[in-house]
Amino acid sequence: MEKDFISAGDLSRKEILEIFTLATRLKKTPWARSLERRVIALLFEKPSTRTRVSFEAGVSQLGGVPIYMDFTTTQLARGESVSDTGRTLERYVDAIIARVQRHEFLIDLASSTEVPVINALSDREHPCQALADYYTIEEKIGRLEDVILTFIGDANNVFNSLAIMGNLLKVEVRIAAPKGYGPDGRIVNIIRDLGGQLEYFEDPKEAVRGADVIYTDVFVSMGQEEERGGRLSAFLPKYRVTEELMAATGKESLFMHCLPAHRGEEVTDAVIDSRSSIVFDQAENRLHTQKALLVKLVEGGFL
Numbered sequence: 001m002e003k004d005f006i007s008a009g010d011l012s013r014k015e016i017l018e019i020f021t022l023a024t025r026l027k028k029t030p031w032a033r034s035l036e037r038r039v040i041a042l043l044f045e046k047p048s049t050r051t052r053v054s055f056e057a058g059v060s061q062l063g064g065v066p067i068y069m070d071f072t073t074t075q076l077a078r079g080e081s082v083s084d085t086g087r088t089l090e091r092y093v094d095a096i097i098a099r100v101q102r103h104e105f106l107i108d109l110a111s112s113t114e115v116p117v118i119n120a121l122s123d124r125e126h127p128c129q130a131l132a133d134y135y136t137i138e139e140k141i142g143r144l145e146d147v148i149l150t151f152i153g154d155a156n157n158v159f160n161s162l163a164i165m166g167n168l169l170k171v172e173v174r175i176a177a178p179k180g181y182g183p184d185g186r187i188v189n190i191i192r193d194l195g196g197q198l199e200y201f202e203d204p205k206e207a208v209r210g211a212d213v214i215y216t217d218v219f220v221s222m223g224q225e226e227e228r229g230g231r232l233s234a235f236l237p238k239y240r241v242t243e244e245l246m247a248a249t250g251k252e253s254l255f256m257h258c259l260p261a262h263r264g265e266e267v268t269d270a271v272i273d274s275r276s277s278i279v280f281d282q283a284e285n286r287l288h289t290q291k292a293l294l295v296k297l298v299e300g301g302f303l
């Protein structure tokens, strides 16, 4: 098993399924002592509601101590190197969970420390989100193999992790995005190296045909605020998930969103508040799956 969880591809299919089994046990019995006498740092360079609280609550429920670090109040913000920071933190803590602007930061941090580094979102990936999402899909549909998941919108960090992990789990992942906002070459190559392929569509109606799950995320991610005007005109109104687009799947499909949502922008209230929407179950499962991930990375899977 890899020391870190920086990319969705850092876990094998077998390891992901083991984490799911552990998550189900932890969902039934939330309190355990697995992380007793462990201290876990949470370093955040961007805002967060779900990731921060689910990790802090999860570490606490497992008997460990979480330490929240606001990036702007650390010496990193005054130019201390990533490596010196990592070499210091590992003397105090048993794992580092970090949400950062630049993915390379995580790679540098991981290579300069012996303790596990977990990606809590970067510009390139959001693997903890994908872990919770596929756990949720399996919980709702009862299987993952041959499930069709269509992502509508920007091929961003959330999509990248869904695409990589989906491939490992034999999910058919499709994306509908305007030209210029589709999957980047790096992700296409990662998936090709895994022996899979990504199905790219420009037309959302075509992409959703037969899909079991429709997934979307914001069109303007954190750090892209200056591109807002150009992005909204590229995505809207064609890529908004509406009841009409949900109906175009031709079956009873589930609606997913990592949250936070910009209601009325990438999804209508009618869809996100519908019976097909499982967005809050997804959010809840961040807690259970991340606890299982920590038990696996820090304790070798022993509950």
Ligand code: CP
Pocket (backbone or CB within 6 Å): 047, 048, 049, 050, 051, 052, 121, 129, 258, 259, 260
């Ligand atoms: N989905 C997600 O990561 O949410 P937060 O930004 O609130 O952590």
Ligand code: NVA
Pocket (backbone or CB within 6 Å): 121, 156, 157, 158, 217, 218, 220, 221, 222, 258, 259, 260
């Ligand atoms: N793509 C979004 C996800 C937020 C959880 C962002 O990076 O802002």
